[in-house]
Amino acid sequence: MFHYALLVILIRHLRFFFEPVPWCVRAVGFCDSLFEVGLPVLYVSDVLFLAALLYLLGRRLFDGRIMYISLAQDYFPLFLLLGIAGSGLWMRYLDKVDAVAVKELVMGLVTFHPALPSHPLAPSFFVHLTLVCVLGLYFPFSKLMHLAGVFLSPTRVVPNMSRRARWVNPWNDPSITPHPYAAYEDEFREKMLEAGLPVEKKA
Amino acid sequence: MATCPPPEELIKIAYTTPVTSWMDTKPVFRPGNFSYPAKPDILKYLGMPNPREWSPLDEDWKLPPDWKRRVTEKFRSNLKKYRSFKVFMDICVRCGACADKCHFFIGGGDPKNMPVLRAELLRSIYRGDFTLAGKVLGRLAGARKLDEDVIKEWFLYFYQCTECRRCSLYCPYGIDTAEITMMARELLNEVGCNINWILEPVANCNRTGNHLGIQPQAFVDMMDFLLDDIEEITGKRIRPNINKKGCEVLFITPSGDIFAEPGIYTFMGYLILFDAIGLDYTWSTYASEGGNFGLFTSDVMMQKLNAKMYAEAKRLGVKWILGGECGHMWRVINQYMLTMNGPADFLETPVSPVTGTRFDAAAGTKMLHICEFTADLIKNGTLRLDPSRNDNFVTTFHDSCNPARGMGLLEEPRYILKNVCRQFYEMPEIPYASRRFAAAAGPGSTTRNLPRRGFGAGCRAVTRSSTCATGTA
Numbered sequence: 209m210f211h212y213a214l215l216v217i218l219i220r221h222l223r224f225f226f227e228p229v230p231w232c233v234r235a236v237g238f239c240d241s242l243f244e245v246g247l248p249v250l251y252v253s254d255v256l257f258l259a260a261l262l263y264l265l266g267r268r269l270f271d272g273r274i275m276y277i278s279l280a281q282d283y284f285p286l287f288l289l290l291g292i293a294g295s296g297l298w299m300r301y302l303d304k305v306d307a308v309a310v311k312e313l314v315m316g317l318v319t320f321h322p323a324l325p326s327h328p329l330a331p332s333f334f335v336h337l338t339l340v341c342v343l344g345l346y347f348p349f350s351k352l353m354h355l356a357g358v359f360l361s362p363t364r365v366v367p368n369m370s371r372r373a374r375w376v377n378p379w380n381d382p383s384i385t386p387h388p389y390a391a392y393e394d395e396f397r398e399k400m401l402e403a404g405l406p407v408e409k410k411a
Numbered sequence: 412m413a414t415c416p417p418p419e420e421l422i423k424i425a426y427t428t429p430v431t432s433w434m435d436t437k438p439v440f441r442p443g444n445f446s447y448p449a450k451p452d453i454l455k456y457l458g459m460p461n462p463r464e465w466s467p468l469d470e471d472w473k474l475p476p477d478w479k480r481r482v483t484e485k486f487r488s489n490l491k492k493y494r495s496f497k498v499f500m501d502i503c504v505r506c507g508a509c510a511d512k513c514h515f516f517i518g519g520g521d522p523k524n525m526p527v528l529r530a531e532l533l534r535s536i537y538r539g540d541f542t543l544a545g546k547v548l549g550r551l552a553g554a555r556k557l558d559e560d561v562i563k564e565w566f567l568y569f570y571q572c573t574e575c576r577r578c579s580l581y582c583p584y585g586i587d588t589a590e591i592t593m594m595a596r597e598l599l600n601e602v603g604c605n606i607n608w609i610l611e612p613v614a615n616c617n618r619t620g621n622h623l624g625i626q627p628q629a630f631v632d633m634m635d636f637l638l639d640d641i642e643e644i645t646g647k648r649i650r651p652n653i654n655k656k657g658c659e660v661l662f663i664t665p666s667g668d669i670f671a672e673p674g675i676y677t678f679m680g681y682l683i684l685f686d687a688i689g690l691d692y693t694w695s696t697y698a699s700e701g702g703n704f705g706l707f708t709s710d711v712m713m714q715k716l717n718a719k720m721y722a723e724a725k726r727l728g729v730k731w732i733l734g735g736e737c738g739h740m741w742r743v744i745n746q747y748m749l750t751m752n753g754p755a756d757f758l759e760t761p762v763s764p765v766t767g768t769r770f771d772a773a774a775g776t777k778m779l780h781i782c783e784f785t786a787d788l789i790k791n792g793t794l795r796l797d798p799s800r801n802d803n804f805v806t807t808f809h810d811s812c813n814p815a816r817g818m819g820l821l822e823e824p825r826y827i828l829k830n831v832c833r834q835f836y837e838m839p840e841i842p843y844a845s846r847r848f849a850a851a852a853g854p855g856s857t858t859r860n861l862p863r864r865g866f867g868a869g870c871r872a873v874t875r876s877s878t879c880a881t882g883t884a
Contacts, residue, residue, distance in 0.1 A: 267507075274507045276428040277527050279553040282505055354584065357502040362495040363585030368819050371776045374749045379492055384711055384751075386719035387617045389726055392697050395618070396627050403628035405654050405696065 210260035216240060216253040224314045248300055258297065261290050281351055288343055295336040303330040414443075424520040433528060434535065434555050438567045440467045446570055446606040453614045454603065457712075461603025467566065472559065478602045479557055483540060485601045489594050490541065496594055499586045500537045503530060509578035509588070515571050523568050526578035526588040532564055533595050566604045569595040574707070575812035597709045605708070612704045616716050621666035621700035627654075630696045633669050637679050649686045652693035656727050659764060660692035663720055664735025664781075665702040677736060681781070688765050688788065692733065698723035701740035714751040717743055720778070721752050731761040732778040738813035741780060745818045749775045766791040780814070786823040789830050801832040809838065 219236045223229045241249040265286045268278050299305045309325035310333060316323040347353065358364070393400065393408055400407050429436055445467045454462035460481075465473050475481070490497050509526040511517065516524040523529060531553070538545030538554035545554030555561070574589035599605060612622035619626055625633070631653060642648045652658060664681065668674035685692055698719050705712035724732055734744060749755070758777035761770045768787050773779050788794050808828055814820040829835050 271507075272428045273426065273510050273522060273525065274505075276433060276522055277505050277507065277510070277525070277531065279505065280551050281553070351504045354502045354504050357498065357584040361498060361502065361584045361586070363579060363587050368745075369772075369775075370746050370749060371744070371773045371778070372771065374753050374775050377750045380751055381711075381714070384714045384718065386715055386717075386722050389697050389719075389722065392618075392620065399626060399628040400654075400696075403631040405627055405631065406656070 209256055210264065213253045213257035213260060217251075217257060220251070220253070224311050225318055227311075227315060246301070248304065250301075254293075254297060254300075258293050261286065261293055265290065285343075285346070285350055285352055288339065288346065292336060292339045292343060295332050295339060299330060299332040299336055303332045305330045305333050424518065426520050428522050433523060433531075434550070436523075437560055438523075438564045440563075440567065442468070445567060446608050449603075449605045449607045449610040453607065453610050454605075456614050457610065457617070459600060459603065459605070459610075463603065467563070472563065472604065474559065474562065474602050474604075478562070481601045482557065482562075482598050485598050486537070486540070486594075489597065490537075493590075493594070495587070495590060499530070499584075499591060500534055500541075502584050503527065503534065503586055504584075506583065508581045508583065509586075512578050512581050513572075514575075514577070515573070523564070524571060526572075526582075526586075529568055529572060530586065530588055530591045532561070532568060533591055536561060562599070562602065562604060565595050565599055569599065570606055573812075576816050577812065580816065593706075593710075596707065600709055609704050609707045613708055613712055613716065616700050616704065619699075620695075620697045620719065622702060622704060623666045623670055625666055625669070625699065627696035630669065630694075630699055634694075637669070637675055637682065641679055641682060645683070647686070649682050651682060651685070654695055654697070654727070655693040658691050658693040658727065659730050660690060661698070661720075661724050661727055661729040661732045662692045662694055662735070663698050663701045663732060665737035665740060666700045667702070667737075668735060669699075681735065684785065688793065690764065693727060693729070695723050695727065701735050702737045703739050703743045706739050706743050710751075713743060713747065717748055718752045720748075721755055721758075724755070725757050730759045731773075732758070733761075733781060733784060734778055735781050736814075738811045738817075741820075742813040742817045744776060744778050748778070763787055765793050780818070780820060780823075782814075782820060782823040782827060786826045789827060796831055798831055798833050802834065804832055805834045805836070806832045807836050807838050 216236060219233060220240060222233045223237065226233070237251075240251045240253050243250065243252065265283075268274050268282060268286070306325075306327050306329065309327040309329050312323070312325040313329065390408070397407055397409070401410075448465055448467065449462075451462035451464060454460075461473075461475050463473050490500070505527055507525075507527060511525070513524055513526050513529075516522070516526075523532065535553055535555045536557050538552055539549070539556060540546075542552075542554075544552045548554070569592050572588060572592040574592055576587060576589050579585050579587045579589070596605070615624035616622050618624070621630075634651070634653070638649055638651075662681070662685070664678070665674070668678040668681075700716075703713055703716050705714070705716040720732060734740060753775065755775075755777045760774045761777060761779040762768065763770070763784060766787055768791070770779055770783065770787075772783075789796070806828060808825055810816075810821065810824075814824075825835075
């Protein structure tokens with residue numbers, strides 16, 4: 209739920225980066241605000257995103273076993289994302305930030321012609337922007353990079369053909385040999401002969 | 412000798428975690444909760460470090476003076492050799508999906524048996540010694556210093572993992588706790604902290620060709636007993652080949668099958684089946700062990716013990732090898748054998764002499780599983796089976812961890828069972844097939860039988876999760 213809500217939110221945010229806004233971004237925004245609750249319209253994905261984040265954090269705080277194994281690096285991204293979500297919600301629903309001014313600012317940055325917007329912007333927007341930048345900075349150093357493991361982990365991608373075809377191991381040591389049959393027979397030859405077993409050397 | 416607590420006490424499992432951090436909770440050794448250390452003469456025979464008399468109950472484990480350096484160096488070299496190990500050390504996000512999946516945890520409640528924490532025991536040292544964040548931030552990043560208590564902890568917990576890999580099924584990254592356990596055991600081997608239950612069979616297997624130390628004449632005698640039983644029941648005297656050259660197939664099965672119940676029924680089954688289809692095969696007393704306790708020891712030992720399969724196949728001049736039923740055996744054969752002991756150019760891709768089926772899935776190792784072979788026989792209608800003779804049995808199938816999760820052998824055993832038994836029922840959904848609790852074993856399957864440890868854990872776990880378990884386990 210968290211990841212899908214995040215995806216929807218990211219797609220909706222694209223409307224600040226394009227002029228004219230592409231039809232798919234507007235379509236996502238339309239579906240998201242289908243319930244038409246409140247003004248500014250309440251987006252379903254915002255609610256779900258916050259709920260999912262609170263659930264994940266709650267899981268780490270209230271389930272004894274998960275809390276036992278959690279480290280600082282597990283709590284930090286959750287709090288960061290809560291900060292981003294919180295400041296975003298505050299900015300949109302409480303401060304009712306001027307979306308046109310935001311778009312002016314962002315389009316200016318994107319086209320490399322930065323300019324101050326003509327209307328004043330609520331401070332919560334800058335909080336939101338700062339936290340997003342912190343996330344951007346933190347992401348490459350965090351455990352969130354491990355998402356690559358879903359696609360690259362050896363146990364997930366290696367096919368089960370190790371009986372069919374040989375994987376050559378560069379450091380395999382061919383000098384590791386078994387206890388030789390000759391030594392085995394030397395030790396047990398009399399008993400083998402008595403039991404009627406065939407032997408390599410008679411004496 | 413430790414006494415076994417009464418059932419009412421055993422079933423009181425608490426899943427609450429201690430108030431202190433896991434890094435500050437020291438391991439507790441009591442009579443009955445650990446496996447006995449390897450005997451010094453076994454270690455000397457195998458050429459492994461630090462043979463001495465010691466007990467985990469002592470304060471001083473008599474580690475060699477340079478133990479810290481040895482462990483760190485081995486860790487470093489293993490990280491270089493095994494890319495998968497490095498990935499698994501880095502990639503855990505502590506999501507907790509594996510936490511309640513280990514039967515040792517479910518049966519005991521000790522949080523360090525949660526796979527995530529079991530891996531953290533090793534990972535915290537990795538972070539402290541090998542990562543920048545760990546060196547700088549220390550405990551905040553989940554790193555800790557390597558001291559003797561850490562070695563003791565590793566000894567207690569890494570010999571409680573049965574390497575069944577159930578946890579890695581649920582892990583979003585597929586982190587293989589079994590591999591982490593194998594690495595930790597290699598580190599423990601460097602300082603001489605290993606268990607006799609594994610190493611004595613390894614020494615036996617090296618010397619006599621099987622884990623139990625059965626000498627060739629004893630093998631023949633035991634087989635004779637079983638042949639007598641078969642003659643009594645069926646009236647036919649089967650005369651199998653042993654150590655004979657020039658046959659088509661070499662058959663290798665675990666020594667447990669000739670040693671005691673219930674393996675001997677399987678063994679008699681092999682003898683009867685191969686006689687019924689007229690298979691041209693031979694047994695071998697030198698390669699009388701399919702299983703491989705070297706898997707539980709180190710990569711070198713695993714390679715050394717398994718190599719005799721190909722050596723014997725070459726000496727006897729067979730075309731391919733048929734393997735009996737054994738979990739750790741097939742883990743090694745399926746996953747490692749071709750790479751470490753191969754290539755097997757002197758053998759051919761297995762072709763069933765009865766049905767003509769060519770088994771390309773085993774084209775590399777040239778080694779076939781008895782279930783694959785038998786399922787093929789049944790499928791092609793070459794066996795005259797009368798399932799009504801098994802109507803007094805209600806059966807289910809409890810997949811073993813290694814053939815199922817390790818090999819993917821899910822359908823063949825079921826196919827065989829369904830064709831020989833009319834009352835076959837699947838176990839309930841959660842324990843089904845690959846998600847099943849393991850039937851077999853990492854520290855050596857019978858270490859589960861230690862009271863208060865695995866057997867209790869396994870039984871309690873299975874009873875909690877499945878309602879019907881009349882099958883083999």
